[in-house]
Amino acid sequence: MDARVSGVRVEAVEYFQESGTVRTQFDQEKTPASMAVTATLADLIGTDPVELDPLHSTVDPDELDALVRVRNGTNGDIHVTFTHESHAITVHSYGVITITPEHELTAEKHERIAGR
Template structure:
């Protein structure tokens, strides 16, 4: 997962937005946990369980990549106190509280 923070004046819409990329090495559910841990400056194991906010298996299934039937869309939810947006382009946006 790659963290590419965007800040006002540097190409992003919000000074509070943190942008991460996920790839096939880790499912979106794992990438969300890593992203929120990263901007919270916490170990991923210290976070609340993701399943208390969204079904991790369903999240992964929504964005399962299939060249024959590509998925286009996004899902947003709260995780801990952060707004998380996962999109089919392999991007996760995290907005701090």
């Protein structure tokens, strides 16, 4: 099943309303990781991708694309996690992006500490 986020074609998009997290699966052969991140984040925030701070202000888009290019199964998962536009973003080499608002991560951390 193909979907679109901010005009970029992806394979699947899942929204988790409780946490505000979005998970996008993209085809690394057709869509660079940096483009998929920008489109997914813009869609999550509800803005045009050109309105976001440039991705290169946080991470080198070319390096991100190179790191998560299609890999064979013997290399395992390589992933990158960074923060951009107040969201924690993890990009996996198998073509999955997870984006979570920072305030949700902080709340989860405090709940775990309080629950000890």
